[in-house]
Amino acid sequence: MSTAEHDRLADSEDSRAAWRHWGPYVSARQWGTVREDYSADGDAWAHLPFDHAHLRAYRWGEDGLAGLCDVDGFLNLGLALWNGRDDRLKERLFGLTNPQGNHGEDVKEYWWALEGTPTHSYASWLYRYPQAAFPYEELVAVNGQRGVEDEEYELADTGVLDGDRFFDVQVTHAKASPSDICVEITATNHGPDAAPLHLVPQLWFRNTWSWGLDDRRPRLWAGEQGQGYAEVLAQHRVLGRMRLTAEGGRGSSAEGIAPTLLFCDNETDAAALYGDDAVRDGASAYPKGAVDRAVVHGQADATNPERTGTKVGLWWDLGEIAPGASVTVRLRLTDADGDPAAAAGFDEVLAARAQECEEFYAAVIPAGTTEEDALIARRAFAGLQWGKQLYLYDIPRWIEGDPAGPPPPPQRHTRTSGRNTRWRHVNLAEVISMPDEWEYPWFATWDLAFHCVAIAHVDPFFAKWQLLLMCREWVMNPNGQLAAYEWNFSDVNPPVHPWAAWQVYSIDGGRDRDFLQRIVLKMLLNFPWWVNRKDSEGSNVFEGGFLGMDNVGLFDRSEALPGGQRLEQADATAWMGMFCLKMLRMSAELAREDHAWDEVSTKFLVHFLSIAEALDDFGTSHTSLWDDEDEFFHDVLVGEDGTAYRMPVRSMVGLLPLTGISIVPNWVASELPDLTDFFQGWTERRPELADALIHTNHRGYALRTLSLISRDQWRALLTPLLDEGEFLSPHGIRSLSAAHRDGVGVEVEGAHLSLRYVPGESDSGMFGGNSNWRGPVWLPVNALLLDALRIYGRGAGAGVEVEYPTGSGRTMGMEQVAHEVEERIVSLFRPGPDGRRPSTPRHHPSGPLWDAHPTFSEYFHGDDGRGLGASHQTGWTALVAHFVCAPDGIPNR
Template structure:
């Protein structure tokens, strides 16, 4: 057992399996719903980036390369100034929805290099320009670009030309859970000497300004190398740092003069360090102040060309006489070795060095994206931030019917800038990826989002902060099943108790779906966001044109998958507890009815041999929306096999499904099972064999769904043949759109009209593999379609997995497809191993698009590497 495995074993016995200190600090708190107390639900406008350095937050904190305790009482980050910027660099910069031509977007270069689940070792790299940071250029250029033009990124500016920047690498190594050593390496990458000011900063989250009952914490001067931190919620901590040029104290409180022109009580406000560093104001007073709620050691460094200088800090829960004892730096080497040992036990040795690097950085990003999230909707609706009074716009606006939601937990986020909040279906995929490195935390997260302070009393799960009431695909049973099996496969032991706990919660959510999304009771599901933002000709989550009804092929397929996963879970539990056997029967029968509806009502189009959404008109006629998209591909996901030996042990289940099969076949009704005389498995699938082959012919066609990077969300055929439909005299259209969204739908911040999305690719690949395991060599298909080369479905799944993997992998010329036009930067010495995990990828080129640090679901590539190595 490695040292890290032992730590995780110890944490597994805690009520909440977390270390007190970790990367729980957000990278953006401004522009979030939680900080918006305005009347109009305009989070971007109410608390913009321009306010973030002088205005204190109510619900969370943010910082650069930072950490906090798991209730985010005390925070640490690194602040920087290159001598030219108009603001002190304390947090990441990006564009809001108003200024980005494709929605919000971070405009920084930073990388998650390493992390352990216990956070005993963490590495983070930030690249800081030595010239003026191009805030203005990035804003102005993106503002004037339209949706048909690409986003203007920081590497499009001159900021990093000729290596005119600093590398700031922050490394954390714990001596024990409450003793964190910090190493800050600053490297001058330029060919000339350069100056930089570095401020390791410690501060308390402001919980006292709007709550008189809160005891105000304090940071107090001990000596020139030590600060004492005390808070009744946290206890005593001491912050040590190597010899600095200065030590300053201020308060983490809003600069009211800058905000609205009113007077401050003193100069000691949140942006006092900014004023001192950038505008040379009040340095003497900051030095003379000996306590506060925010402090920083100040280092004015001069670095020769290519020189590296190092600053050390330490945060520990007790006073020590010799904070930086002889040989303390060996701790960083020891923890690094332990990280290597841990990942060597997890990542297959058969992978190439670059593939191992992809896996390691995928896991690092997944772990760096754990974030403390606090939001009490009732308090938020009825409270004030001291700036804007309580107003009806908020009382009856966004999320007003989610007053039960009271969150204060560390949660796995999609990322910590673009998504500084959890998203229900993202979380499910994140847990699948997390299961390989920390299954206990993965299980805890799935159970957490189904607890009563998250799930609505009627069973609906919160979608995401912007609108908790939106509906995401019901993938949590899928995630629970994957997490269970990943842990069982890698450890040899399955956690049946976890399955029992989550099954009860899933039952409530499943019932909500049945009651709320199947209005006609015909097992065809309607309405809802369903995750595939702008994949249709109109916004499927809002008012359907003409008040007609939309029967969704993907909504129905998702529910088929849900029922089948619930059956699988119930059967697994029934092997240990026969009380679940009849529940498994219920979900099997429900699956059969959903499969019948999908295949025999209106969604299958025999002419095109594809599944489509269908618009049900007022006169009862049906209008198929003949869009070849992921909507039709989701039908593949609901597939499973039952071993005949298991059936022999589940006598009641076997008896019931045998009767059900005989009954339905005698009535010439649809039956989803398939058996082979030479197989011990029974296949259960939404898609009959002949329809499966028809769908695969399209899916594996490079002129349709198959791209260099995997499966597109929309067929490329719609590039030459856009689809239009006239509904009540209005024309709605869609065409293949392989890159950033050219539609305003959902803010233009994502695109399902052509790009490659890893979560849908993952489910597609796993489904094809499941079919392949059953059919073996008895079913072979052309890969690619029209090539004359035939592969069995297991090999097809492997080939598709490697198309996904090769989006990030180095090719023969030392380039990564996802970096595309920026490979010039990533081929420079020192940058070759840096990888970004994008939200989605261009449907033709494979270029990374959307959120650049979406190591939530894009980390699934690590699981593909493990499974198909």
């Protein structure tokens, strides 16, 4: 591929490359995160709530609207707005905390990532701003009155958007060079009446000077100002001198209007929060909320009359914007030492980068893709680019507290109650792919693995770097465990890293053996952690807790079980089988050039066969995870006395053994003698495994398929998998069988455990509070199953046809089945006959202004497909772009 953006990527194979230095790395929410929580009880939501965010300086990051910053987050540029009616400046997105929401945390705003190239040479973001006063109190109060049986009360439900009475505010970033960034902000009045608007973009330094570690302050000050033009200069010890210029946009009502510069300091307003007695000596007389007080509350003396500080608002009071009219303002952030006269023109830069963005995606998205599917993929990729956020978290410093701060509460230090105290080695200052801008503004290692599969189509370097980053010594635990997520790094997530690494390696053309070797070496450290910690009986039947399958079990599998009970898990065992197969495949690939890896392949083959035998035979309970009568895999609860209770739930837990499948390439026989000899010897010594585990292609090719489960189990599981009355929904594979609509239960030692299929929001807060989490249709496990179906269809299942859907009388091959299911998933995002996309959340109004934008929710209603949970989940849900760009899956190399 040869486009201008591909050329930039070729020069940017370093996380700190020049073209990656500036990007949309500012979080959408820093308040309410674990990093900012210095409480004794660990209640992060309450320790720094939304109402404090405009008054308190953050310790570990920043947040804002359409935020742009350098790779270290020193200097930030973001949008702020005021409609003349709100009680505060709109500087950040609003949402409910976990305790406030009737289904957990829930953002109450509407916005879309429109465009994004991997080097951030071009990016665009759209925000929908009500013209009426934002109903903060109403949203909190009404949701607080609703229970888990009720739907969430959303912004559109309040009526403030009726009649299209909102501004669409589009922010576009275009780089003239790595350090010359043009920013255009255009606001359009879609309402029927004229409405006031204030645009107040802000430039500020992250506070690094108030913590007693480094008292050197950067500085912002007013530069030249003229007709329709204003300039702010910045000085920083690392960034050097920067210049921000601002002017009204050409051809808009703002043309010729210069902004008023409002300076203050990015420091906590202690007086407003805690009273005058809390103000320390040396504190700024113009703290963080000064721009808000000046614009919204008319306090002319709130900002620094000397026109200097560490934060500045550039205030355009645009008056009344007529119906249908647009207004544009422009900013340009550059090195101050550059020659402005030599810089490319603003219009030329925007046009060139926009055209290059078109050319880039024309090269990435396969020819013949429909215009609508190309839009879906591009929006998903844009969301991934805007979801890359700077993540700062030095756990030792966070636990110990800062020299200038109060001593941390003793609870932070204890290994039993202190959060992440077993992860004192973690010290992160990296740009990381986040699952969601607002509800998940922190990395989750297994979620990130799925992001990387989609990212690899546009930015293979970043995808590989992210996977490796999670394995570096400043993230990965010395004992080999991968970090889960900041709320509890010690939680156990499924080991999908090897699967994702192989996908990324293959998408990148299968040529980066350095990456493959590095990831395999790290997984050789992670694998023993699983074996030593999550196979308590040494039986090759694994435990692990919830393992991502939240709210699809009879009880919370992450909670400690009473007495000596333990849960032998079908999914944990399946995850480990898949782990072994991907390690075997990657080490075999490496062995083609270095035969030392041949023995590593053999090691994982042996372990895989042991797991497969245990899964098929029995666990330590002597109760098989496979139910011959039900023809399904189930978890088994083992009591202290050895009594076993099979959990009679048909869920994704019992389908995951399908993913333990791999084809042994033809070249293994001639190129890997150790592995080949072992194959031969094992089948001679254990002939009973030959049919169940090692299959020969029916056409006589020298092709063998390794599978955790037998042909008969494959056929049996495909029946409910492809049954529209069970797992096959109109838009993908459900996580819980719809056969449980009337509920399912079991008696365990006098206690009755039950659950039922709920297609939408969960009616149980069993695991966390955020909706149904992995709910009815969740794209990551769908991606795993589709990959497995294709592997089976190219190997042991070649030529085999199955009924699709079950009971239809229509049969087709396995690869075609995978394609058909994939089409159902992509159809979530395509417009229906009425123009509305099935994935659109219920609370989004209908109409051209809404239906034009696909949304990427956390998961999807199992019956009608509407988006649920986090509403901007272009992390793992961006896998839809992978389906569009690889419609036949990744070739089995």
